[in-house]
Amino acid sequence: MKPRLKIAETRAPDGSEMVLYQHDRDFFMMLNGQDLMDSRQKESELALARLGCRHLSAFKAPKVLIGGLGMGYTLRQTLDMLGPDGRVVVGELVDAVVEWNRAHLGVLNDHPLEDPRVDLERGDIVDIITRCSARFDAILIDIDNGPDAMTTADNHRLYGSAGIQACRRALVKNxxxxxxxxxxxxxxxxxxxxxxxxxxxxxxxxxxxxxxxxFVWVASEDKTRLPPGGGEPRRSEKKKVSIKRRRWPRKNRSGR
Structure with missing residues (x-):
């Protein structure tokens, strides 16, 4: 049985240790000894692109922003869904992740960074999004662990109200x-x-x-652009209850 080999390591922006391992044909990224990414668990990264780009099938030259390169699965699936005139901007904060994709991980996805339709922007994805206005037909976000950030506390900016509004401004209408x-x-x-x-x-x-x-959320100002299926969150409503009704609750018609 082949051993798991450490083939590269770096430090995340907050100082955490990131390590890339290889075992046979599989690759693993670990953060401070915890699993961060695994090349065997790729289906959700592919689903992110399929769901987020589904509405682009009739677009001639769509523009897509991907926040977070990871192991390149979302990028590859996005490229496979776009035509020859599509463009994809990839924002990646950690330089080593880019280099690992070029040196080691490209074999997983037919080297998507070498596709001429790809523009790589190194830096904080929040800053990249904030600089844009009505630029992208789709934005795909796979940063850290989702809204409950694992790698860097700065990623919380993306998942708050200000980050959501920045994404909305960076999207074209609908x-x-x-x-x-x-x-x-x-x-x-x-x-x-x-x-x-x-x-x-x-x-x-x-x-x-x-x-x-x-989990993948897809959001749009135009409800018809959302893929079929999935679940819709209920809008939160504050219930106003008078003092009198709290003291004297009224039975409902079912008698409950």
């Missing part, structure tokens, strides 16, 4: 925002709704045939 997460988050769903989006939540497998799930 464009789609798609966001990957390891876990569900009703709080984030409500922030998307409060930010003026129609939203659907999709539970997707971590890998084909796996019982482990991940």
């Amino acid at each position: 464009g789609c925002l798609a966001v990957w997460s390891a876990d569900p988050s009703k709080k984030y769903e409500q922030l998307l709704v409060q930010g003026g989006f129609h939203v659907r939540r999709y539970r997707v497998p971590a890998n084909r045939g796996s019982s482990s799930s991940r």
